[in-house]
Each structure stands twice: as C-alpha cells, then as structure tokens.
Amino acid sequence: MNKAPAIKKRSAWKKFYESYKAYLYLAPAILVMLVFVLYPLVKVFRMGFYTKYNYLTEVGKGFGLKAFEHVLGDPSFQLALKNTLIIFGVGLPISLIIALVIAVLINSKVKFKGVFQTVYFLPYVTSIIAIGIVFRWLFHSEYGYINYFLSLFGIPAMKWLSDPKLAIWAVTIFYIWSGLAFKIVLFLAGLQKIDEQYYQAARIDGASKLRTFFHVTLPLLSPTLWMVIMVSVIYAFKLYNEIFSLFSGQAGPANSAITVVYYIYDMFYNRNQVHYASAAAIILFIIITVVTMIQNQVSKRFIHYN
Known part of the structure; x- marks a missing residue:
C-alpha cells in the first residue's frame, strides 16, 4: 500500500x-x-516610503506617505504628468493611424515593397541621440525645414525648441516619428497573416476597398492592433530619450517639456532626492498598471466581439 x-x-x-x-x-x-x-523594484518600493533617504549610506528616516504627498503636490510633477498625458492622448493615436496606413500601403501590391520596408525600418535601428540631433535642425527657428514647410502656407516661423508653449509639441512630433518604424513592422506582420481568401470573398461581394478595410482587415488585425497599442502606451508613459536628445540633456526651456520619467531622473541624479524619485516611480508604475489592465479588459471584449 x-x-x-x-x-x-x-x-x-x-x-x-x-x-x-x-x-x-x-x-x-x-x-x-x-x-x-x-x-x-523591491528597493524602489522600500525607498519610496521613507521621509528622507541617504542613498550612499542606505539609511532612511521616517516611514509613511509624505514622499508621495510631496510628489503629488509638486508643480513640476504635475506638469510632467500633464505633458505625459498630452503625448499619450495626442501623439499615440496619431502615430497608430499613420503607422497602420503606411503598413497597409506597403502590404498592398506595390513595386519595390522590400525597399519601402527597409526605409521605414531604418529609424528603429538608428540611435535616438543621432535622430535627436537631426530633429534639432528640423525644428530650428530660422533654418529648420519644418518652419520652411509651414511658411509655404503663410504660417510664421515658430520657436519650437525655445518657446515653453511649443516645446512639448515638438517632443510629441518627435515621438510620433520615432515610434513609427516599430509599429509599422508589427502591423505588417499582422497583415501578412490574414488569409487572402477573405479579400477574395469581399471582392466577389462587390465590397469597396474602404469597406473591406473596416469589415475585413481591421477585425482580423485586432489582436495585433491591441498588442501594438499596449506596447505603445507603456512606451508613451516612459518617454525620456527623445527629450534628452532634443534639448541636449535638458527638459526643454524652463523645464516645459518635462515628463514623469524625466522628473524621476532629475530627482534621482541631479537633486539626489531618491525617496521622491522612488515615490514618483511607484506612482508611474501604478498608472501604467491601471491603464494596462483597463486596456487588456477592453481588448479581450473587443477581440471576443469580433
């Protein structure tokens, strides 16, 4: 037994x-x-609940939520959160739409498809610092091509990198462009998995290209679309390199282009306030987690519905 x-x-x-x-x-x-x-991660959570913390000696004083109260009441953090939400709310949808349109065009029967794929993928393997230097010239108030293009429509030159009101919009434009390559590649991978038989059935039924896109391509591409959105949301909340390269290590004029991640970096490395940086990092972690959970639930319902 x-x-x-x-x-x-x-x-x-x-x-x-x-x-x-x-x-x-x-x-x-x-x-x-x-x-x-x-x-x-464990150490950040530990440091975030101290009132004061010496990073060199690893000795903290007090224990509670005062660091979180200070960060949430800090005007710099409030501006950083506002700028992050602008990039998330404005830059993310525009970049997704542009990337999807380009991916659909590349995936269609056009000549030199491989050349277009290579050209659009190059920014993804290029250093963001090098791209930032290029964009500094593009946004130049006197010699930049962006102002030259706007002047063709009678729009006066704008001080993209020196005007506090325009700095965050320059970052948003940079973010839209820098993230296109990754999104295009993922959308292309999803489009190439769609069986041609669905398109043949749509053509037999006499569906237009626009109707085919909304009733065939988009529903079948929805798993890839939601995956791209989820990755892009996390990337939008973690934006830092674009700001660092565009403003030569600063957060724009008068810190006008500061984001949450840049606020964490500034608190940690420049001001040596590691407990405030940790508290801000925990807040960002909670925001990303909540947004991701909501998005995950919505995507499950949407995919199941389709």
Whole structure:
C-alpha cells in the first residue's frame, strides 16, 4: 500500500533530473531578472516610503506617505504628468493611424515593397541621440525645414525648441516619428497573416476597398492592433530619450517639456532626492498598471466581439 507514493516520488525526482539542463539554461536569465529587475523594484518600493533617504549610506528616516504627498503636490510633477498625458492622448493615436496606413500601403501590391520596408525600418535601428540631433535642425527657428514647410502656407516661423508653449509639441512630433518604424513592422506582420481568401470573398461581394478595410482587415488585425497599442502606451508613459536628445540633456526651456520619467531622473541624479524619485516611480508604475489592465479588459471584449 505504501509503494505507490514512493513510485510517484521517484518519478518526480526523475523528471527533475532529466530536465536539469533546462533549469541550467534558464538560470542566467533568472539571475539577471532577480538582480536587475526584482531587486531594484523591491528597493524602489522600500525607498519610496521613507521621509528622507541617504542613498550612499542606505539609511532612511521616517516611514509613511509624505514622499508621495510631496510628489503629488509638486508643480513640476504635475506638469510632467500633464505633458505625459498630452503625448499619450495626442501623439499615440496619431502615430497608430499613420503607422497602420503606411503598413497597409506597403502590404498592398506595390513595386519595390522590400525597399519601402527597409526605409521605414531604418529609424528603429538608428540611435535616438543621432535622430535627436537631426530633429534639432528640423525644428530650428530660422533654418529648420519644418518652419520652411509651414511658411509655404503663410504660417510664421515658430520657436519650437525655445518657446515653453511649443516645446512639448515638438517632443510629441518627435515621438510620433520615432515610434513609427516599430509599429509599422508589427502591423505588417499582422497583415501578412490574414488569409487572402477573405479579400477574395469581399471582392466577389462587390465590397469597396474602404469597406473591406473596416469589415475585413481591421477585425482580423485586432489582436495585433491591441498588442501594438499596449506596447505603445507603456512606451508613451516612459518617454525620456527623445527629450534628452532634443534639448541636449535638458527638459526643454524652463523645464516645459518635462515628463514623469524625466522628473524621476532629475530627482534621482541631479537633486539626489531618491525617496521622491522612488515615490514618483511607484506612482508611474501604478498608472501604467491601471491603464494596462483597463486596456487588456477592453481588448479581450473587443477581440471576443469580433
């Protein structure tokens, strides 16, 4: 009667022994996750609840929510959150629409499709700092091509990089362009998985190209679309490199283009207020988590409906 459990126990150990190589292969990745992801995350949550914290001695004073109260009441953080929401609410939808249109055009039967794919993918493998230098010239108030293009329509030259009211819009334009390549590639991958038979059936029914797009392409592309939206939402809330490169390490004139991530960086490295930086990071983590959860639920219902 007692032999059955012993056999099961030996079987479990045998399975573990047979798969030990898999655990050895996973060990480096698990170690990296523990050291560079889990440990910093735990430490950030620990530092965020201190009233004061010395990063060099790792000694904190007080414990509570005062750091969160200070961050939420800080005008700089409020501006950073506002700018982040502008990029999220304005830049994200525009970039998704442009990327989807370009992907559909590339996926259609056009000549030199491979050339277009390469051209649109190049920004993704180009250094964001190098692209920022180029955009600094494009946004130049006197010699920039953007102002030259606007002048063709009678619009006066704008000080994109020196006017506090325009700085965040320059960042938004930069964000739209810099994220196109990644979105286009993902949309292309989704479009190429759609069976041609659906389009043949639509043509037989006499559906127009626009009707085919909204009733065939878009519903079948919805899993890819929601995945791209989810990744883009997280990227929009974590925007930092574009600002750093566009304004040469600053957050725009009078910090007018500051975002939440730049606020965290400034608090941590420039002001040495690590407890405030940690509190801001926790707030950003909560915002991204809530937005992602809501988006995940909406996407499940939308995909299930389609």
